[in-house]
Amino acid sequence: MALFDAAPATGESVLAVTRLDTRAIRALGDGVPPLLAGLVRADSARRPVASGDAPSGNPGGQGLAERLAALAAPERERALVDLVRGRVAAVLGHADHTAIDADRPVQELGFDSLTAVELRNQLATETGLRLPTTLVFDQPTPRALASYLGDRLTVEETTPDEPVLAELARLEAAIEAAATDASAHGRITARLRELLDTADSAAGAPADASAQGRDDDLEDDLDSATDDELFALVDELN
Known part of the structure; x- marks a missing residue:
C-alpha cells in the first residue's frame, strides 16, 4: 500500500x-x-x-x-x-x-x-x-x-396488413379442418365475425359494417340471380 x-x-x-x-x-x-x-x-x-x-x-x-x-x-x-x-x-x-x-x-x-x-x-x-x-x-x-x-440497417418495409394476412393464411387450413364439426363451426364463425367487427371499429366504420356488407352482398346476389337460381334457393329452404 x-x-x-x-x-x-x-x-x-x-x-x-x-x-x-x-x-x-x-x-x-x-x-x-x-x-x-x-x-x-x-x-x-x-x-x-x-x-x-x-x-x-x-x-x-x-x-x-x-x-x-x-x-x-x-x-x-x-x-x-x-x-x-x-x-x-x-x-x-x-x-x-x-x-x-x-x-x-x-x-x-x-x-x-x-x-x-x-x-x-x-x-x-x-x-x-x-x-x-x-x-x-x-x-x-x-x-x-x-x-x-x-x-x-437494411430493413424491408412491410405494410401493416402483411403480418396479419400471413397469420390468417397459416390458420386457413386449420379452420377448414375444424369447421367440419358443426359445434366447432359455430364457435369459429362467431369468433371470426367478432374479429371483423374489431377491424371495422379500428377503421372507424360502424360496428355493424361487416354485417351490413354481408347483407348488401346478399341483396346483390338476389338481384342478379336468375329465376332458376331463385327457385332452387326456395327448394333448399323448404
Missing part, C-alpha cells in the same frame, strides 16, 4: 501486479464494478440481461431486421434505443437497462476504451454490421448510437 500511495508522486504511468479474487468481486451482487471490469473480464460472468430488457442476440442481424420491419417508425426507433441501452447495461454489469439515460453520454457512466470496444462488439453481433472501433466516441449517447444503427 505504501508503494501504491507513492506511485502518483512519480508523475509517470506505473505498472502494478496484484492478486484479485474474481469470485469475491462477482459476489458483490451487481456484476463486476465498472472500475474493475477491464481487469477481470476474462473470467467474469456477466449477469444475463432479462428478456424484457433488450432483444436477444441475432448474429448477422437478420432476426433484428425482421422484427424492426414489422414496427412503425416511432416504435422502430424506440426498439433500437432500448437495444443500445440494454447492451450498455450489460457491459457495465447492470441487470436493468431502464437506469440508462438514452441522452446521457456513456462515457459519463464509466466507459473506457476497453468497455467501448466491448459495446461495439456486442452491437456488431446484434446488428450484423461492421462498426468502427471509435463508435462510442463518435456517437456518445444511446440515442445517437441507435440513430446511427438505424441509418445503416
